[in-house]
Amino acid sequence: MAKFYLPLFLLLLLVLEGVAVDFLPNSLVTGRWMIAAHWVLLYLVLISIFYDLENTYVSVLYAIVFGLMIDIVYTSVLGVYMFIYPLVVYGIHGLKKLLHTNFLVAVVLAALAVVLADTGVYIVYSFIGLTELPWQDYFYIRLIPTLLANLLLLILIYPLTKAKLSKWSTERFNTSGKF
Amino acid sequence: MSFFRRTRLFIILIGFIVLVALIGYSMSDRSNLTVGEEFLKDTVGWLQGVVHRPAEFTSNIFSNIDEIKHTYEENQLLKERLADHKSLLYEIQELKQDNEELRQILDKTESISDYEPIQASVRSQSPEPFFKEVTINKGEQDGVKKNMAVITGQGMVGKIKSAAEFSSTVQLLRGFDGTNRISVTVSQEDKEDESGFVIGYDEEKEALMLKLNSYESEVEEGALVVSSGMGGVFIRGLEIGTVKEVTPDKYGLTQMAYVTPAADVDNMDHVIVVNAAEGNQQEEEE
Numbered sequence: 001m002a003k004f005y006l007p008l009f010l011l012l013l014l015v016l017e018g019v020a021v022d023f024l025p026n027s028l029v030t031g032r033w034m035i036a037a038h039w040v041l042l043y044l045v046l047i048s049i050f051y052d053l054e055n056t057y058v059s060v061l062y063a064i065v066f067g068l069m070i071d072i073v074y075t076s077v078l079g080v081y082m083f084i085y086p087l088v089v090y091g092i093h094g095l096k097k098l099l100h101t102n103f104l105v106a107v108v109l110a111a112l113a114v115v116l117a118d119t120g121v122y123i124v125y126s127f128i129g130l131t132e133l134p135w136q137d138y139f140y141i142r143l144i145p146t147l148l149a150n151l152l153l154l155i156l157i158y159p160l161t162k163a164k165l166s167k168w169s170t171e172r173f174n175t176s177g178k179f
Numbered sequence: 180m181s182f183f184r185r186t187r188l189f190i191i192l193i194g195f196i197v198l199v200a201l202i203g204y205s206m207s208d209r210s211n212l213t214v215g216e217e218f219l220k221d222t223v224g225w226l227q228g229v230v231h232r233p234a235e236f237t238s239n240i241f242s243n244i245d246e247i248k249h250t251y252e253e254n255q256l257l258k259e260r261l262a263d264h265k266s267l268l269y270e271i272q273e274l275k276q277d278n279e280e281l282r283q284i285l286d287k288t289e290s291i292s293d294y295e296p297i298q299a300s301v302r303s304q305s306p307e308p309f310f311k312e313v314t315i316n317k318g319e320q321d322g323v324k325k326n327m328a329v330i331t332g333q334g335m336v337g338k339i340k341s342a343a344e345f346s347s348t349v350q351l352l353r354g355f356d357g358t359n360r361i362s363v364t365v366s367q368e369d370k371e372d373e374s375g376f377v378i379g380y381d382e383e384k385e386a387l388m389l390k391l392n393s394y395e396s397e398v399e400e401g402a403l404v405v406s407s408g409m410g411g412v413f414i415r416g417l418e419i420g421t422v423k424e425v426t427p428d429k430y431g432l433t434q435m436a437y438v439t440p441a442a443d444v445d446n447m448d449h450v451i452v453v454n455a456a457e458g459n460q461q462e463e464e465e
Contacts, residue, residue: 015226018303018314022231023238034308071201072216073223074305076340076348078311079201083194121307128202131309133382142308 312356336443
């Protein structure tokens with residue numbers, strides 16, 4: 001079942017990202033703060049922590065596909081998210097082997113993923129001249145608000161998804177035995 | 180193990196090459212989206228439409244309650260203004276008639292300020308803040324094309340960046356840079372009109388940067404800025420904003436005016452795509 005649910009849920013998050021930003025309180029949008037929604041990335045991190053086994057890379061595969069979709073739908077420059085999301089998710093996948101998985105570790109890993117991905121996106125965009133925001137400004141205006149907003153969402157979706165992901169993982173990898 | 184490490188490096192390297200190639204492809208000046216992009220944009224756009232409606236409904240309830248609180252004060256103010264507007268209305272009617280008669284004398288029926296409105300609703304905003312873009316629910320099937328101006332009742336908000344079959348992407352004025360300039364006229368009551376170009380957006384001042392054509396131009400704060408139609412992309416007479424301040428630019432050769440946009444981009448739900456009248460487009464192509 002996970003075969004269908006995972007991409008469906010990722011697609012739903014992708015769709016909601018854009019609509020949610022449209023409905024954010026105006027004080028957040030018009031102010032100096034820039035908040036980027038990395039909801040798809042958060043779910044990919046949860047997949048890599050709770051669904052993927054040590055030698056399966058479902059999360060990285062989805063990161064490539066949905067990274068490209070974000071590029072196409074929301075930005076006019078292709079390839080940036082498609083490159084950075086899989087790289088970050090792969091790193092998280094490597095890190096989770098070293099740590100015992102619990103709520104705190106998930107939060108730390110997700111925070112790390114958001115910081116790495118957002119910084120990566122900023123570096124690529126400033127390299128190709130899409131933004132001229134200086135590094136310090138970026139840090140205060142965008143990175144910190146983005147991190148806080150995304151962690152808030154993680155705390156919301158964590159209890160909803162964790163048990164399901166673990167269940168799907170055992171269902172899929174124990175019965176079929178291979179990826 | 181070393182074999183795996185090497186393939187990993189190899190894959191990252193290939194990924195990097197793909198990244199550079201894709202960026203190069205999308206930064207090149209392409210006129211149309213590929214079929215795959217259009218399909219994906221339309222599909223996600225349709226899903227967003229489904230999600231957007233209940234969300235809009237609930238958010239409207241709250242803003243309606245907020246508005247009811249201020250109704251009395253607003254009503255008083257509006258009544259006062261109404262009297263002024265009536266006299267203005269007669270004046271406009273007369274001017275319109277005058278204009279039409281003069282045009283008939285000249286045998287010129289089409290003007291660069293004629294357009295066909297295409298009504299559209301805003302569906303989503305890019306979650307990537309570096310892109311000041313919103314998606315609307317009308318596409319090529321409804322006659323939307325690249326580079327058309329997008330306005331609300333208050334003024335111009337942006338232009339069509341790309342159009343898929345059933346949805347299109349609007350680049351907001353906030354996201355304008357040197358490559359998409361707007362030719363504008365600064366209209367003043369007691370002085371001569373001045374012309375210039377909107378060359379970008381200043382994030383810190385939250386205003387559009389308007390480069391005035393001549394150094395001697397005298398522009399007052401509060402002057403109205405409208406598109407002049409000279410660029411060939413946008414029609415004449417779209418309201419853009421009001422002048423906030425005027426300063427000499429950093430080399431002292433020209434003057435720079437900062438323009439506060441007239442339209443409230445963050446609160447808009449419905450927009451109008453300006454489809455310039457058929458005759459004009461043919462002229463532009465020639």
